[in-house]
Amino acid sequence: MNVQPRVQAGKPGGGQFGSSGHAEGEIELGNEQSDAVPPERGPLHETSRGMFEVVNATSRVEPSADPAVTRTSIHPGGIPEVRAATGIAALRMERAEQEDHTEAALRLQADKGSKATVLITTRSGDVDAIEGTLRNLPDGMVLMKKGSSTRGYVLGRNGPTVLAVKPGYGGAPDLAARFDEHANAGPVLEPATFDDLPVDAGGPDRPNQIAAVYVYDHPGFGGGEDGRGTLFFATDRDPDAGPEGTGIVNGYTVVQPGSGLTSEHGSMYETDLRRWGGRVAGYRPGSHTFTDAMDFGDRASVYGDGDIEACWDAVKAASA
Numbered sequence: 001m002n003v004q005p006r007v008q009a010g011k012p013g014g015g016q017f018g019s020s021g022h023a024e025g026e027i028e029l030g031n032e033q034s035d036a037v038p039p040e041r042g043p044l045h046e047t048s049r050g051m052f053e054v055v056n057a058t059s060r061v062e063p064s065a066d067p068a069v070t071r072t073s074i075h076p077g078g079i080p081e082v083r084a085a086t087g088i089a090a091l092r093m094e095r096a097e098q099e100d101h102t103e104a105a106l107r108l109q110a111d112k113g114s115k116a117t118v119l120i121t122t123r124s125g126d127v128d129a130i131e132g133t134l135r136n137l138p139d140g141m142v143l144m145k146k147g148s149s150t151r152g153y154v155l156g157r158n159g160p161t162v163l164a165v166k167p168g169y170g171g172a173p174d175l176a177a178r179f180d181e182h183a184n185a186g187p188v189l190e191p192a193t194f195d196d197l198p199v200d201a202g203g204p205d206r207p208n209q210i211a212a213v214y215v216y217d218h219p220g221f222g223g224g225e226d227g228r229g230t231l232f233f234a235t236d237r238d239p240d241a242g243p244e245g246t247g248i249v250n251g252y253t254v255v256q257p258g259s260g261l262t263s264e265h266g267s268m269y270e271t272d273l274r275r276w277g278g279r280v281a282g283y284r285p286g287s288h289t290f291t292d293a294m295d296f297g298d299r300a301s302v303y304g305d306g307d308i309e310a311c312w313d314a315v316k317a318a319s320a
Contacts, residue, residue: 050146050147051130054175054179055086057083058078059072060072060079078123081191081192081277084125085186087215087217091228091308102163106134111136113134115132115133116165117130118143118164120153127163127179187312188281192214194237199238200241200250206235211234211236212279213232215279218255229255230255231253232268233253238250248268248270251293254311257306281319296314
């Protein structure tokens with residue numbers, strides 16, 4: 001069996017993949033567990049005037065013993081596996097539809113002060129189609145809410161990410177369908193679990209077989225980094241090496257081109273993988289090797305021309 005050098009147990013290695021990011025705070029009400037959740041929308045509905053929910057990543061209705069009682073869990077920072085799946089879909093859509101084309105379409109409508117439907121996503125993973133009027137401001141662009149001349153959404157570096165735009169009102173169904181195409185192309189994610197991973201046997205070598213794959217939003221280490229769609233190919237775990245008896249997972253991380261991060265081998269705390277993303281549902285252990293993961297990293301690392309889509313597609317193909 002091929003083996004790879006082992007990172008010292010108990011010390012997350014590979015430099016950037018240690019537990020040093022800045023995760024968003026969360027408040028959770030209700031249960032934390034859920035079934036596998038693809039980034040799919042329910043029936044498109046208007047949550048407020050001119051605002052249509054495509055993906056709700058921040059709340060979930062939980063089962064209740066009393067059918068007359070509804071319990072909802074609230075995650076201001078986003079439900080990790082839903083947020084991570086939405087991140088892949090949004091990134092795939094951005095790369096397919098070209099950011100400069102979307103920017104040009106926005107500016108064309110804003111220059112004319114035109115009505116438009118804009119598809120946006122937030123850091124928490126929510127996706128909405130919003131009808132409003134686009135206007136230019138001295139320091140950016142704003143989407144004024146439908147029917148309001150004083151309230152709107154600032155678009156740009158500090159606002160929500162714009163995925164697509166259509167002239168006029170009524171574009172929400174089309175934009176939602178376009179998002180769904182990209183979402184359905186990605187792997188289905190479930191909450192991150194680890195108990196079935198092979199246990200670290202010690203010694204200098206690591207197994208070459210990939211036991212599970214996780215997708216997460218790498219938090220980065222400073223401004224300007226985009227860690228959406230990050231893959232972690234796990235080989236084994238040390239269940240007691242982390243703080244307070246938590247586990248550490250060994251493997252290889254693959255990041256998208258232009259992320260500002262580097263694909264490399266290392267280890268991650270289970271708590272971080274659970275907080276930042278989810279596990280690929282139905283992934284067949286042994287479908288890839290550590291060497292395959294390294295090859296995926298090389299393939300995705302070319303700035304501008306990196307093929308991260310091939311990595312996502314290969315993981316999806318290896319899933320039930």
